[in-house]
Amino acid sequence: MEEKVVKAIQDDYPDDFAWCYGCGRLNESGHHFRTGWEGENTVTIFNPEPEHTALPGFVYGGLIASFVDCHGTGSASLALHRKNGHEPGDEADPPRFVTASLHVDFLKPTPNGGPLKAIGTVEEIHPKKWKVNAEVYAEDTLCARGEVIAVVMPSTFAKKD
Amino acid sequence: MEEKVVKAIQDDYPDDFAWCYGCGRLNESGHHFRTGWEGENTVTIFNPEPEHTALPGFVYGGLIASFVDCHGTGSASLALHRKNGHEPGDEADPPRFVTASLHVDFLKPTPNGGPLKAIGTVEEIHPKKWKVNAEVYAEDTLCARGEVIAVVMPSTFAKKD
Numbered sequence: 001m002e003e004k005v006v007k008a009i010q011d012d013y014p015d016d017f018a019w020c021y022g023c024g025r026l027n028e029s030g031h032h033f034r035t036g037w038e039g040e041n042t043v044t045i046f047n048p049e050p051e052h053t054a055l056p057g058f059v060y061g062g063l064i065a066s067f068v069d070c071h072g073t074g075s076a077s078l079a080l081h082r083k084n085g086h087e088p089g090d091e092a093d094p095p096r097f098v099t100a101s102l103h104v105d106f107l108k109p110t111p112n113g114g115p116l117k118a119i120g121t122v123e124e125i126h127p128k129k130w131k132v133n134a135e136v137y138a139e140d141t142l143c144a145r146g147e148v149i150a151v152v153m154p155s156t157f158a159k160k161d
Numbered sequence: 162m163e164e165k166v167v168k169a170i171q172d173d174y175p176d177d178f179a180w181c182y183g184c185g186r187l188n189e190s191g192h193h194f195r196t197g198w199e200g201e202n203t204v205t206i207f208n209p210e211p212e213h214t215a216l217p218g219f220v221y222g223g224l225i226a227s228f229v230d231c232h233g234t235g236s237a238s239l240a241l242h243r244k245n246g247h248e249p250g251d252e253a254d255p256p257r258f259v260t261a262s263l264h265v266d267f268l269k270p271t272p273n274g275g276p277l278k279a280i281g282t283v284e285e286i287h288p289k290k291w292k293v294n295a296e297v298y299a300e301d302t303l304c305a306r307g308e309v310i311a312v313v314m315p316s317t318f319a320k321k322d
Binding site: 017020022027029039041049051052055061065066067069098100103104109 | 210
């Protein structure tokens with residue numbers, strides 16, 4: 001599995017919204033998760049670092065939760081952007097989402113040593129609220145299932161108290 | 162809030178199980194979450210790093226999910242250890258748990274700039290399966306609620322395929 005997301009929604013987030021530790025391209029210390037379309041599904045691919053362990057040899061659950069989280073907000077952004085007539089790379093600023101809730105079921109220990117792939121299906125449950133279901137694979141093994149409820153970022157979020 | 166967990170269960174995990182990126186004391190790159198008792202509740206305290214951002218000024222949700230995850234497994238370990246007649250620091254090896262499922266509701270943007278505190282309540286739902294409910298506070302503000310289903314680590318988990 002040597003796939004790569006070619007056109008990622010995170011590449012198009014406005015600079016002010018590109019500092020996320022999970023998926024912000026401007027956060028030098030972060031994971032740089034990148035999410036794009038694969039047909040009608042969304043996809044995020046990531047190679048965990050050797051230190052991202054639960055036990056030696058297995059991926060840390062918190063890293064998988066982080067992966068699902070940003071896959072969720074990225075997928076929702078892709079879907080609303082498409083609904084608005086846009087695709088990644090077409091110059092329009094995509095909508096930015098935040099996570100209202102995150103759920104992960106860890107189905108199997110996830111081997112650390114190759115890329116993880118999250119495959120998402122996106123459903124609009126309200127114009128500003130989207131549900132993303134995700135399956136996380138290591139090679140061909142389904143290791144985790146996730147659900148993210150993502151909401152369009154409130155304007156108040158960008159202002160710190 | 163300058164509290165510190167004095168006796169943490171993670172300090173007592175056997176060396177083989179102390180490599181978790183979230184809470185393993187031997188993982189030099191990890192977060193080193195530490196969980197102890199505070200009366201009948203469990204407590205984990207953590208100072209996010211400046212780079213752990215969602216947007217500048219706010220803590221990354223995946224970091225909060227990681228915090229809840231290890232708080233959950235640590236809390237379950239504390240509870241079963243106590244049921245077995247042990248407290249952290251008394252020389253007995255504590256049981257090690259893994260996460261079966263993780264749920265986080267993000268209630269408010271979490272300001273980054275001070276410690277986070279998770280307060281847990283633990284419930285046995287099966288001798289090998291415990292539920293941990295967590296509230297995550299930044300100062301006095303409840304920012305997130307979490308639920309972890311933790312199960313005693315299967316013996317197969319420690320062996321990589």
